[in-house]
Amino acid sequence: MKITVDGRELSINPNARNLLEALREVGIEIPNLCYLSEVSVYGACRMCLVEVDGQIVTSCTTKPYEGMKVKINTPEIHRMRKTILELILASHNRDCTTCDKNGSCKLQKYAEDFGIREIRFQPMKKENGVDKSSPIVRDSSKCILCGDCVRVCEEVQGVGVIDFAKRGHETKVTTAFDTPLGETECVFCGQCVAYCPTGALSVRDDLDKLMEALEEGKMVVGMIAPAVRTAIQEVFGIRDEVAMAERLVAFLKMMGFSKVFDVSFGADLVAYEEAHEFHERLKKRERLPQFTSCCPAWVKFVEHNYPHLLPNLSTVKSPQQALGTVIKKVYSKKIGVSEDQIFLVSFMPCTAKKFEAQREEHRGIVDLVLTTRELVQLVKMSRVDLNTVVPQPFDRPYGISSQAGLGFGRSGGVFACVLEVLREEVGVVEEEYSTPMDGVRYANISLRDGTKFRGAIVYGLGKVRELMRHLEDFDIVEVMACNFGCVGGGGQPYPNDTKTRQFRAQILRSTMGIKTLVSPNENYYLVKLYEEDLRDEEARHHLIHTNYKPRRRYPEKDVELLPVPGDSKKTVKVCLGTSCYTKGSYTLLKKLIDHVKESDVEGRVEVLGTFCLENCGKSPNVLVDGKLLSEATFEKVLKELGEDV
Amino acid sequence: MERTLEKVEEVLKRYGYKRENLIKILLEIQEHYRYLPEEVINYVGVAMGIPPSKIYGVVTFYAQFSLKPKGKYTIMVCDGTACHMAGSQEVLKGIEEEIGLKPGEVTKDLMFSLDQVGCLGACALAPVMVINNEVYGNLTREKVKEILKGIKEKEREMANA
Ligand code: SF4
Ligand code: SF4
Ligand code: SF4
Ligand code: FES
Ligand code: FES
Ligand code: FES
Numbered sequence: 112m113k114i115t116v117d118g119r120e121l122s123i124n125p126n127a128r129n130l131l132e133a134l135r136e137v138g139i140e141i142p143n144l145c146y147l148s149e150v151s152v153y154g155a156c157r158m159c160l161v162e163v164d165g166q167i168v169t170s171c172t173t174k175p176y177e178g179m180k181v182k183i184n185t186p187e188i189h190r191m192r193k194t195i196l197e198l199i200l201a202s203h204n205r206d207c208t209t210c211d212k213n214g215s216c217k218l219q220k221y222a223e224d225f226g227i228r229e230i231r232f233q234p235m236k237k238e239n240g241v242d243k244s245s246p247i248v249r250d251s252s253k254c255i256l257c258g259d260c261v262r263v264c265e266e267v268q269g270v271g272v273i274d275f276a277k278r279g280h281e282t283k284v285t286t287a288f289d290t291p292l293g294e295t296e297c298v299f300c301g302q303c304v305a306y307c308p309t310g311a312l313s314v315r316d317d318l319d320k321l322m323e324a325l326e327e328g329k330m331v332v333g334m335i336a337p338a339v340r341t342a343i344q345e346v347f348g349i350r351d352e353v354a355m356a357e358r359l360v361a362f363l364k365m366m367g368f369s370k371v372f373d374v375s376f377g378a379d380l381v382a383y384e385e386a387h388e389f390h391e392r393l394k395k396r397e398r399l400p401q402f403t404s405c406c407p408a409w410v411k412f413v414e415h416n417y418p419h420l421l422p423n424l425s426t427v428k429s430p431q432q433a434l435g436t437v438i439k440k441v442y443s444k445k446i447g448v449s450e451d452q453i454f455l456v457s458f459m460p461c462t463a464k465k466f467e468a469q470r471e472e473h474r475g476i477v478d479l480v481l482t483t484r485e486l487v488q489l490v491k492m493s494r495v496d497l498n499t500v501v502p503q504p505f506d507r508p509y510g511i512s513s514q515a516g517l518g519f520g521r522s523g524g525v526f527a528c529v530l531e532v533l534r535e536e537v538g539v540v541e542e543e544y545s546t547p548m549d550g551v552r553y554a555n556i557s558l559r560d561g562t563k564f565r566g567a568i569v570y571g572l573g574k575v576r577e578l579m580r581h582l583e584d585f586d587i588v589e590v591m592a593c594n595f596g597c598v599g600g601g602g603q604p605y606p607n608d609t610k611t612r613q614f615r616a617q618i619l620r621s622t623m624g625i626k627t628l629v630s631p632n633e634n635y636y637l638v639k640l641y642e643e644d645l646r647d648e649e650a651r652h653h654l655i656h657t658n659y660k661p662r663r664r665y666p667e668k669d670v671e672l673l674p675v676p677g678d679s680k681k682t683v684k685v686c687l688g689t690s691c692y693t694k695g696s697y698t699l700l701k702k703l704i705d706h707v708k709e710s711d712v713e714g715r716v717e718v719l720g721t722f723c724l725e726n727c728g729k730s731p732n733v734l735v736d737g738k739l740l741s742e743a744t745f746e747k748v749l750k751e752l753g754e755d756v
Numbered sequence: 757m758e759r760t761l762e763k764v765e766e767v768l769k770r771y772g773y774k775r776e777n778l779i780k781i782l783l784e785i786q787e788h789y790r791y792l793p794e795e796v797i798n799y800v801g802v803a804m805g806i807p808p809s810k811i812y813g814v815v816t817f818y819a820q821f822s823l824k825p826k827g828k829y830t831i832m833v834c835d836g837t838a839c840h841m842a843g844s845q846e847v848l849k850g851i852e853e854e855i856g857l858k859p860g861e862v863t864k865d866l867m868f869s870l871d872q873v874g875c876l877g878a879c880a881l882a883p884v885m886v887i888n889n890e891v892y893g894n895l896t897r898e899k900v901k902e903i904l905k906g907i908k909e910k911e912r913e914m915a916n917a
Contacts, residue, residue, distance in 0.1 A: 271807035276816040287801075287808035288794055296807075665808065670795040672760055687761075692802050697765060704760050720761070722798055 301601015
């Protein structure tokens with residue numbers, strides 16, 4: 112398709128989604144503040160104005176057509192853009208020097224590109240509530256209401272925990288009832304942060320804790336995740352470096368780390384264990400499909416939304432927690448250092464890992480999770496030039512990994528690694544893959560022992576919601592919350608868009624290519640770990656397996672349905688959360704209320720409701736004077752209430 | 757307060773739990789409770805499978821919805837310039853003495869709620885208050901008390917009948 116742009120004839124892709132994309136493909140980037148190719152078009156910021164056949168239009172909402180005459184540089188357009196920027200800036204908290212996005216903020220960049228030096232409008236202060244209740248930090252005073260986070264959270268991740276609220280100048284992006292994010296169903300994937308054009312969304316900065324530990328003279332041990340090494344070069348202008356991880360090892364040693372291990376070793380460990388778990392389940396045909404469990408955002412997503420499928424999650428810990436446990440519980444003994452003298456820091460592309468490390472069952476293992484961006488910060492403040500650092504190998508024994516283990520950094524990596532183990536131990540006679548849509552791959556595998564299985568590999572939690580409708584088609588499902596897997600994690604440097612993620616996946620592939628070991632079974636130190644320390648089944652389970660629990664989606668609060676004042680009463684609390692509701696808890700509640708009202712117990716029995724008692728697997732649930740009745744019925748509740756009722 | 761969710765279920769069922777009916781559903785529920793309690797919004801979210809953030813967004817966007825309880829009798833006291841000069845403070849005092857409410861509050865039995873508003877366009881009658889669309893003008897502290905006493909009396913009779 113041919114169009115004219117500022118008098119030049121250009122040939123553009125006729126199937127481009129809109130004029131903005133079409134021009135981007137030929138190297139012309141129209142300024143934009145609310146357009147993302149990954150989600151639906153919003154068309155609100157008006158920064159992307161262009162003139163088409165004499166009319167000013169927003170290029171993100173305009174379809175290209177043959178022969179259209181486009182002007183992208185007219186005094187009028189420049190004036191309008193400047194006005195829009197000034198309007199946005201007038202109500203923006205412009206603390207650039209201390210902002211997390213300083214240097215990578217789109218708004219800041221445009222203010223500079225368009226030479227905004229003064230703002231003609233009255234400054235309008237926005238409510239300055241900073242939500243620091245979770246690894247995802249939200250500061251509404253910096254929000255420009257582009258809605259990118261809202262659409263990413265809902266359309267890509269299928270979570271939808273934030274949305275626009277209120278109207279007019281009071282409009283803001285927030286959770287239901289302004290609940291702190293840490294108490295909601297947010298899975299902390301950080302994808303909203305990855306796309307926020309300003310500093311309104313950022314990730315909790317924990318670097319101070321590292322400094323404290325170094326100062327206290329603890330034995331600081333580090334471990335680096337696969338995806339970190341793919342992204343750090345972007346920031347420092349290094350190209351195609353396959354020894355990036357080894358440079359980082361050397362750098363961390365300079366910073367005072369005693370040992371630096373490779374999380375890819377943990378990935379080998381996890382895949383090895385998970386492959387056996389899967390093969391067992393497959394033989395017995397139980398708890399299928401098996402879900403991978405190394406993505407903590409996905410795990411939390413299941414806990415909130417699909418509690419009845421928790422048994423399907425592999426019980427193997429994530430590489431971070433599995434390797435962490437081995438370091439704290441096994442390694443510490445070998446080197447004769449007490450585990451509380453070891454300060455274990457993991458470097459992750461991931462924001463959800465910060466949450467994972469703090470989960471009750473994982474306390475005391477990983478002491479600190481730092482994102483790739485925090486590592487970048489550390490490099491920058493140390494003034495070390497990574498280009499000049501001589502690469503150094505990871506420390507033994509947890510320093511080597513197979514190609515497949517390193518592959519955990521991108522979507523499909525866990526599946527491939529599990530398959531490597533099965534190939535080695537059982538043998539694979541046939542494998543066949545298909546890609547029904549972007550972000551979803553299907554696999555059909557036949558093993559030498561005659562078993563066949565079907566796998567699905569998915570990224571983006573929104574797509575998982577679709578997959579849930581035909582789960583019975585699969586025996587194993589790999590899920591990574593972030594698009595393209597961990598290379599696109601919420602803790603990775605900006606920009607963190609599709610193009611950058613694909614590039615990182617490519618670097619990871621080259622880095623895998625130079626590894627000599629193919630499958631975890633060839634990992635000599637892994638074999639040794641199994642022989643020496645994980646031989647005993649019970650000990651192994653204790654060390655590298657874990658458990659999950661249903662999680663409520665609403666803050667814990669009693670709903671007064673039929674309250675009774677005073678203390679001499681019996682209290683019945685009926686769960687109205689999704690699982691229990693679906694299992695008929697309302698009908699049960701109605702029966703109870705009718706019974707209480709009709710019989711002479713009114714005034715002695717109070718009826719309350721609640722949203723989720725976190726026992727969703729056995730719904731409906733009812734609490735009678737604090738005692739939990741699972742799979743409750745009207746009769747069960749009456750019996751518990753006692754004779755006189 | 758008793759709040760059995762019976763009405764909520766009835767409305768939801770009538771509208772087939774359908775997303776496109778969300779606003780109608782919320783309006784009807786609000787008519788019943790005179791506002792939208794947080795737990796009712798959460799309940800609707802569970803029953804309809806809509807994230808609570810979306811419902812919160814809708815409810816805070818449209819002026820018709822209220823997240824704060826309103827009384828059966830909503831009292832609006834004008835504090836525009838004319839009314840202020842003519843003694844709107846006296847009106848407020850009268851209300852506080854009779855039913856113990858300050859602006860922004862609701863009585864425990866949800867009978868009365870009180871808000872202070874800007875000019876109501878009836879300055880000739882200043883000071884002015886409006887109770888459920890009925891305008892009362894030329895008020896004094898005593899007159900206000902009489903009016904409220906009258907309403908309470910009427911309510912009592914209705915309750916006994
Ligand atoms: S971290 Fe993920 S789940 Fe939480 S608000 Fe952001 S996109 Fe949504
Ligand atoms: S928080 Fe960021 S992404 Fe979300 S609406 Fe505000 S500026 Fe846009
Ligand atoms: S895909 Fe990777 S980076 Fe993203 S949340 Fe999951 S584990 Fe973290
Ligand atoms: S990018 Fe087109 S309107 Fe915002
Ligand atoms: S919905 Fe979770 S226990 Fe009832
Ligand atoms: S100032 Fe009260 S009605 Fe105008």
